[in-house]
Amino acid sequence: MSSPASAAPRRPVGLWPLALKELRETLRDRRTLMTLVVMPLLVYPLMSVVMQRLLFSAAGDYGADPLRLGFVSDDDGSRFYAALERADDVYRDAVGQTAYEEEAKQSGLDATHMEATWVEDLEQAVRTGAVDLGVVWESGDPVRFRLLRVPSSARGEAAAKFVDVRFEALRDAQVREVLARAKIPFQPPEWTLERVRTKEGASSPLAMIVPIILIMMTITGAVYPSIDLTAGERERGTMEILMASPAPRLYLLLAKYVAVVTVAALTATVNLTALGVTAWVSPAIRTLLFGERDFSFATFGLVFLFVVLFAAFFSSLLLAVTSFARSFKEAQAYLIPLMIAALAPALGSMLPGLSLTPTLALAPVLNVTLLARDTLEGTASLPATAVTILATIFYGAAALGLAAKCFEQDGFLIGGDGTFDGMLHRADRPTRHPSAGAAAFSLALLFPMQVLLATFVSGAIGGASVEANLWANALVTFALFAILPTLWLVWQRVRPAFEFRFDARTLLFVPGLVLLALSSWIPAHESIVIGEQIFGSLISEETMERAAGTVEKMRQAPLWLVLVTIAFVPAVAEELYFRGFLLRSLRVRQGAWQATLFAALAFGGFHVFTAAFLPERFVPTALLGLMLGYVYCRTRNLAASAAVHFAHNGLVLTASFYHEQLADWGIGLGDDVAADEVAHLPIGWILAGVIGVTLGIAAIEVARRLGGPGEPEPSFAAPSDHE
Amino acid sequence: MIEVVGLSKRYRQGSAIVDAVKKLTFEVREGEVYGLLGPNGAGKTTSMRMILGLLPADEGYAHVLGFRSDRDPASLRAQIGLVSAHAGVYPWLSVRETLRYFASLYGVPDRAAEDRLERLATDLDLREFLDRRANVLSTGQKQRLHLARALIHDPPVMLLDEPTHGLDVIGSEVVFRYIDRLRSEGRSILLTTHHLDDAQRICDRFGLMHRGELRLEGTFDELRARSGRDSLHGMFRELLASDSSRRTGVPEEYFIAEENGGGA
Numbered sequence: 001m002s003s004p005a006s007a008a009p010r011r012p013v014g015l016w017p018l019a020l021k022e023l024r025e026t027l028r029d030r031r032t033l034m035t036l037v038v039m040p041l042l043v044y045p046l047m048s049v050v051m052q053r054l055l056f057s058a059a060g061d062y063g064a065d066p067l068r069l070g071f072v073s074d075d076d077g078s079r080f081y082a083a084l085e086r087a088d089d090v091y092r093d094a095v096g097q098t099a100y101e102e103e104a105k106q107s108g109l110d111a112t113h114m115e116a117t118w119v120e121d122l123e124q125a126v127r128t129g130a131v132d133l134g135v136v137w138e139s140g141d142p143v144r145f146r147l148l149r150v151p152s153s154a155r156g157e158a159a160a161k162f163v164d165v166r167f168e169a170l171r172d173a174q175v176r177e178v179l180a181r182a183k184i185p186f187q188p189p190e191w192t193l194e195r196v197r198t199k200e201g202a203s204s205p206l207a208m209i210v211p212i213i214l215i216m217m218t219i220t221g222a223v224y225p226s227i228d229l230t231a232g233e234r235e236r237g238t239m240e241i242l243m244a245s246p247a248p249r250l251y252l253l254l255a256k257y258v259a260v261v262t263v264a265a266l267t268a269t270v271n272l273t274a275l276g277v278t279a280w281v282s283p284a285i286r287t288l289l290f291g292e293r294d295f296s297f298a299t300f301g302l303v304f305l306f307v308v309l310f311a312a313f314f315s316s317l318l319l320a321v322t323s324f325a326r327s328f329k330e331a332q333a334y335l336i337p338l339m340i341a342a343l344a345p346a347l348g349s350m351l352p353g354l355s356l357t358p359t360l361a362l363a364p365v366l367n368v369t370l371l372a373r374d375t376l377e378g379t380a381s382l383p384a385t386a387v388t389i390l391a392t393i394f395y396g397a398a399a400l401g402l403a404a405k406c407f408e409q410d411g412f413l414i415g416g417d418g419t420f421d422g423m424l425h426r427a428d429r430p431t432r433h434p435s436a437g438a439a440a441f442s443l444a445l446l447f448p449m450q451v452l453l454a455t456f457v458s459g460a461i462g463g464a465s466v467e468a469n470l471w472a473n474a475l476v477t478f479a480l481f482a483i484l485p486t487l488w489l490v491w492q493r494v495r496p497a498f499e500f501r502f503d504a505r506t507l508l509f510v511p512g513l514v515l516l517a518l519s520s521w522i523p524a525h526e527s528i529v530i531g532e533q534i535f536g537s538l539i540s541e542e543t544m545e546r547a548a549g550t551v552e553k554m555r556q557a558p559l560w561l562v563l564v565t566i567a568f569v570p571a572v573a574e575e576l577y578f579r580g581f582l583l584r585s586l587r588v589r590q591g592a593w594q595a596t597l598f599a600a601l602a603f604g605g606f607h608v609f610t611a612a613f614l615p616e617r618f619v620p621t622a623l624l625g626l627m628l629g630y631v632y633c634r635t636r637n638l639a640a641s642a643a644v645h646f647a648h649n650g651l652v653l654t655a656s657f658y659h660e661q662l663a664d665w666g667i668g669l670g671d672d673v674a675a676d677e678v679a680h681l682p683i684g685w686i687l688a689g690v691i692g693v694t695l696g697i698a699a700i701e702v703a704r705r706l707g708g709p710g711e712p713e714p715s716f717a718a719p720s721d722h723e
Numbered sequence: 724m725i726e727v728v729g730l731s732k733r734y735r736q737g738s739a740i741v742d743a744v745k746k747l748t749f750e751v752r753e754g755e756v757y758g759l760l761g762p763n764g765a766g767k768t769t770s771m772r773m774i775l776g777l778l779p780a781d782e783g784y785a786h787v788l789g790f791r792s793d794r795d796p797a798s799l800r801a802q803i804g805l806v807s808a809h810a811g812v813y814p815w816l817s818v819r820e821t822l823r824y825f826a827s828l829y830g831v832p833d834r835a836a837e838d839r840l841e842r843l844a845t846d847l848d849l850r851e852f853l854d855r856r857a858n859v860l861s862t863g864q865k866q867r868l869h870l871a872r873a874l875i876h877d878p879p880v881m882l883l884d885e886p887t888h889g890l891d892v893i894g895s896e897v898v899f900r901y902i903d904r905l906r907s908e909g910r911s912i913l914l915t916t917h918h919l920d921d922a923q924r925i926c927d928r929f930g931l932m933h934r935g936e937l938r939l940e941g942t943f944d945e946l947r948a949r950s951g952r953d954s955l956h957g958m959f960r961e962l963l964a965s966d967s968s969r970r971t972g973v974p975e976e977y978f979i980a981e982e983n984g985g986g987a
Contacts, residue, residue, distance in 0.1 A: 010801055010830035010876075017827035021816070028815040237811035241872070244775050244805045245828040246797040 013247040015254055022259035026225040035221050036267050040274040043213065048282045066115040067159045070122050070131030077116045080135050083143050087166035094169045109162050123148060126156070133159035143167070208350045211372035214271055214303070215346055215365065218311050221267025222260050223335060226318035229256040231331035249407045250589070257319055257400060264311035272304050302375045309389060310368040313396035314342070320403040349373065356380070358613065359455055361387035362448040364395050383613035390605055391448060398444030401437030430493045438488065439585035442577070443602060446480055447609075453480065454610045466557045474565035481570075481577035489581070505707040509635050512699030517647030519692025520627055521655070522685055524620045524648065529680055531616040551656065559657055563650050571646035578603045578625065579632040579641050592633050600625030624648060627693075634700050724880055724911035725751040729783030730773050732766075732935075743769045744935045747783070751880075756902060756912045758926030760919065760955065762963070766935040767915040768807075771882050774913070775800055787880055801829060803880045804873030808888035812865055814858035818849055821857055821868065822875050829876035836875065843871040847901070863894040870901060881905060883914045887921070899925050919955040929955070933962055 026032050071077040092100045104110045119125040122134040126148045132155040134148035147163060149156030172188070179186045233239040242252060279286045321338055325331035345366035348354070356370040367388040374380035453476045461472055554562055578599050586595035604622030608615055624645075632641040655662060680686070730747040733740050744766040751757040759767050772778040774785040776796025785792040790799035813821055819840065826836035844850045847867040852860060857868060866886070873881065883902065887895040899921050905912055906927075916922050922929070929946060931939040939946055939958065952958045 011832055013828065013830045017824070021813075021820070021824040021827075024820065025813055025815045236814075237807070237809045238813060240777070240807055241805060241810045241825075242828070243777055244800060244803070245825070246801040246830065247828045248797065 010246070013251060015251050015258070018247065018251055018255035019258035022229055022255050023262055026228065026259050026263055029224070029228065031224050031228075032221075032263060035217075035224060036263065036270060039220065040217060040267070040271045043217065044271070044274040044278040047209075047213065048278045067109070067133065067155055067162075068115050068117050068131040069159065070117045070119045070125050070134045071137065072119065072122055074118060076135065076137035077118065079140050080137055080145060081116070083140070083170075084163065084166060087170035090173045091166040091169040094173070109158065114159065114162075126150060129153065132156045133163070135163075208373055210275065210376065211303075211369045212346045212349065214268065214275070214307055214372060215310060215369050216343065217271045218264050218268045218307055219314055219339065219342060222264035222311060222315045222318055223339075225263045226256075226260045226315060227322050227325070227328055227331040227335070229259060230319060230322040231325035231328055234325075235327045250404055253319070253400075253404055253407045257315060257403075260315040260319060261312050264315050265308045268304060268307040268311055272300060272307070276300055299375060299378070303372050306368055306371050306375065306388075309392050310365075313364070313368075313392045313399070316396045316399035316403060320399045320406065323403050323406040345369070356384040356388070358383050358387045358451060358609070360384075362391050362451060364392070368392060382615070383609075386613070386615070387451060387609060390609075394440070394444040394447050397440035401435075401440035405435070405437045430495055432495050433588055434489060434492065434494050434581055434585040436585055436589045438492065439582050442485060442488065442581060442585075446484065446577070447606065450476075450480055450606060451609050466553045467561060470554070470557055470561055470565040474569040477570050478573045481573035485577050485581045506635065506637055506640065508703035508707045509637075509640055509700055512696045512701075512703055513631065513635075513640055513644055515692050515696030515699055516627065516631065517644045518651070519689045519696060520624070520644065520648050521651045522681060522689025523693060524624055524652065525681060526686060526689075527620040527623055528616065531619045534616070555657060559654065562653055562657070567646050567649035567653055571642045571649060574603070575628065575632075575638050575642040575645055579629060580638050583629055583632060596626060596629030596633060599629050603628075630697075631700070634704050724753050724788060725757075725774065725913060726786040727770070727774060727783070728786065730770060730780050730785065731782040732769055732773060732778065733781050742935050744773065744780075747932075747935075747937055749930050749937060749940060751911045751913050753879075753911055754906055754909045755927045756906050756914055756925055758922045758929045759913060759915045759932060760922060760929060760959075761915075761932035762959070765932040767932055768809075768884055769935075770932075771805075771807075771884050771913070771915070774882065775803060775805065801876065802878055803882055804876070804878040806869045806873045806881070806883045806886045808885035810869055812857035812860070812868060815856060817854050817856055818844075818860070818868055818871075819853045822871055825872045826875045831876050839875055839877060840871075843874055847871050862889055863891075863897070866890055866894060866898060870898070874905075879910055881910055881912045883912060883916075885916055886914070887916060887918055895921065919959070923955050931958060931962060938962055 027036075069077075069080075071080065095103070117125070117131050119131065122131075122136060125131045126134040127150065129150070132149065132153060136146040136148065138144035138146065147160050149160050151157070176186065176188075233242065243249065317338070318335070321334050322331040325334055342365050345363060346369050349366055349369040354360075354370065356367065356374055360370065361367045361384045367384075371380060371385060371388045374384075457469075457472050457476055461468055464472075554566075582602060583595050583599040586598055590598070600622045603625030604618045604620075607617045607621040628641045628645055631644055632638065635641070681689075727747055727749050730744055731742070732744040734743050735741075747766070747770055749757070749759075759770065761767055769778065773780045773783075774787070774792060776785075776792040776799055780793065784794075785799070787799050788802045790802065792799055813824075816824065822840045822843070823836060826833075826839070831839065844853055847870055849864070849867055849871060852864055852868075857865065860868060866889075870886070886902070887898050890898065895918060902912060902914065902925055914922070914926060923943060926943075928942050929940065930937050931946070939949065939962070941949065943955075946955075946958060947953060950958045950961055952961055
């Protein structure tokens with residue numbers, strides 16, 4: 001070998017080979033295969049047998065095994081059967097031949113399906129189960145007998161019920177006959193007992209156990225690989241050589257994450273397949289899952305997606321926890337409380353009458369369990385589904401961010417206290433930008449807070465004055481998107497990102513910004529119209545009416561107040577967070593366009609979930625977010641994006657205030673909620689809007705070239721392990 | 724090739740601050756084996772981790788082929804092959820899969836990785852184990868796998884942290900012979916070991932660490948002239964005896980055991 005001056009030429013380290021190795025290691029391990037394959041193959045058939053027993057016993061179906069009736073003598077048996085035969089005839093006449101046959105078919109019981117047994121000690125025979133029902137015959141005229149059975153015996157109960165209803169029918173018939181002979185008119189009371197389900201399409205309460213088992217099995221599938229790939233590696237001594245490679249630590253973590261999620265998803269797949277096959281071959285399980293509805297592959301597909309989503313969330317949580325552990329044992333000790341914490345809400349989902357509201361959809365584990373239940377029942381609602389999906393994604397991202405932070409700690413090689421200390425340690429020096437993990441945390445924190453606060457404010461002061469409502473909403477927006485992120489940045493010693501600068505370079509951008517501010521509302525309005533046409537069917541009448549009412553109420557307030565609370569405060573606060581915090585932190589690891597797009601999607605997503613669920617707001621708000629992100633990236637000045645944001649909101653609100661006047665001028669805008677149908681703008685306006693936006697962008701590009709790059713952005717370097 | 728400049732690391736132990744490594748400065752030249760020696764707890768492993776950028780130094784840095792540990796740790800690591808006494812193997816991967824995996828971690832192109840794998844399999848006598856899972860290998864075979872793994876990206880610099888840990892005499896001999904060969908290929912090697920006799924035989928220069936400090940440095944002849952001792956064992960005893968008022972708890976008998984061929 002020749003003397004190497006430097007190592008062999010390198011190519012960029014790819015994520016896939018790293019993930020492939022983790023998967024190969026994990027899937028070859030017998031312990032993984034145990035939870036992945038063996039457990040589901042055992043659990044569902046076993047569950048099927050148990051459920052079958054439960055359902056059959058509830059239905060009173062005892063198959064080919066005849067019920068045993070016990071007597072102390074032959075004579076007693078003969079007399080009883082003779083009386084029962086007479087009572088059975090009367091019962092058949094009373095309920096009708098069809099109902100009689102249907103009942104016999106469902107229960108599998110008829111008089112011939114009972115076997116007579118003669119025993120000396122009848123009570124003892126009943127007690128030991130030698131006979132299902134003991135009959136003590138006392139007299140033939142009038143008929144007098146006693147029935148003995150053990151209350152916990154479903155067979156005894158069924159036999160007793162069988163006898164009971166027939167002799168009741170016989171007694172009724174005899175009473176009627178006597179009364180008829182005496183010519184006494186008699187109208188007996190009649191009643192029926194019918195079951196009312198809590199929800200349309202809801203199946204048996206026992207069906208609730210199915211999503212819980214699915215969730216718990218998926219968790220079980222993810223537990224072993226998450227421990228093995230973190231604490232296990234540390235214990236084996238392979239973590240150090242892994243870290244000594246030039247591969248970014250984030251990639252090492254993501255490779256492990258891919259492996260854990262894949263195993264969890266495979267576990268979910270095997271479980272759902274086993275469940276599906278069991279449901280396919282077992283009518284009892286099918287009835288349990290679908291009630292009277294048809295078996296549906298689409299339903300299974302949806303449940304699969306939700307369970308995989310849950311797997312993605314829980315895997316990141318598991319990795320975050322096990323990354324702290326020095327050994328397998330220590331990791332197991334950490335996971336026990338986590339598993340209990342996960343089991344509690346899952347079991348809580350069995351509480352009767354518990355339905356998945358948007359607020360409840362913020363509760364991790366519980367939300368996916370309830371969503372899986374509602375999906376199986378065919379009763380899932382769109383708002384709750386959307387909140388569950390978004391919340392689970394944000395929580396998962398936050399947990400992954402925590403794991404990434406853990407991987408980047410100085411003490412990570414050693415684990416334990418060293419890692420904990422590093423996590424809690426405040427940065428020694430100020431940094432230039434928030435971390436990507438901070439972005440995930442902020443989303444996981446702000447999203448549920450926004451949904452909860454919006455719901456709370458709407459409920460608490462919904463009846464108060466319009467002004468109070470406007471101020472309350474502005475306060476919530478400011479607290480969530482300006483104060484909380486600022487506190488975080490101060491704590492993390494991140495240099496303030498809030499660059500509201502008014503320097504010479506900014507002035508160059510003014511023409512472009514003005515053009516964008518004046519024209520962007522036109523495409524925004526058109527996208528609202530299109531959005532309502534697409535999503536209109538998804539919005540309930542109640543929501544539409546409430547939204548219309550809100551706009552009408554808003555018009556009662558002075559315009560300046562509306563502009564301050566709905567245009568100015570959100571423009572400043574949301575720019576601080578979505579561009580000054582979220583976009584900046586995403587830029588650490590992503591390109592400008594990716595970061596802008598993601599921040600815009602989050603911006604759109606947050607605007608869907610206010611006190612009401614407004615999916616039609618997503619597209620226009622996300623488009624606005626794209627434009628504001630573009631403005632921020634080009635100008636590197638929050639004042640610029642906030643100004644355009646304010647102008648956009650302000651123009652739309654002002655137009656809404658003066659919609660009648662505008663309508664008189666032939667411009668059908670502003671009436672987008674109050675009117676029955678939302679009108680497109682005249683084609684001339686649309687063209688003007690498109691030209692305005694295009695010119696605005698062109699002017700900003702020219703200004704950027706004239707003004708130079710401006711203040712450098714944070715070191716948006718390629719992924720490195722020391723960020 | 725390796726330049727260590729004022730590396731320092733402090734740990735907090737309760738309310739006290741402990742200096743794990745203090746102002747460590749030395750260099751390892753091209754084609755040289757440098758023995759960084761010292762008792763347990765001297766700070767050797769911590770120093771190696773700082774050189775690799777696995778532990779950020781409180782002060783100082785390491786410089787390897789133009790890359791600094793505090794500025795560009797990823798590029799620096801790409802120049803280094805690490806063999807550590809604490810390292811384990813991936814039990815469910817075969818030797819071939821392990822080597823391919825590390826080639827991908829170091830960004831070695833597929834073709835080059837296969838060529839390198841074949842050559843290392845021959846050089847380290849691993850050919851017949853290539854498709855065997857790592858968990859069934861003997862200790863000696865695992866150690867050869869570690870060497871192959873550390874060399875898969877053909878690094879100019881090797882950090883060998885007690886590479887003969889747990890090996891018998893024959894196994895150790897194989898490793899030391901291979902180190903000799905690596906030197907002849909022009910690689911720079913930083914070696915820590917408790918096998919002082921072998922170190923004395925193979926290392927070109929030495930750095931004797933104690934309590935996080937480099938107490939003596941130079942070729943064997945220079946150390947002998949400076950310390951007046953004829954063996955590394957003697958130098959160590961001298962070092963510990965002179966520091967008896969601040970004993971670390973490492974018994975002198977430890978070195979006597981080493982002298983007699985015992986392991987630590």
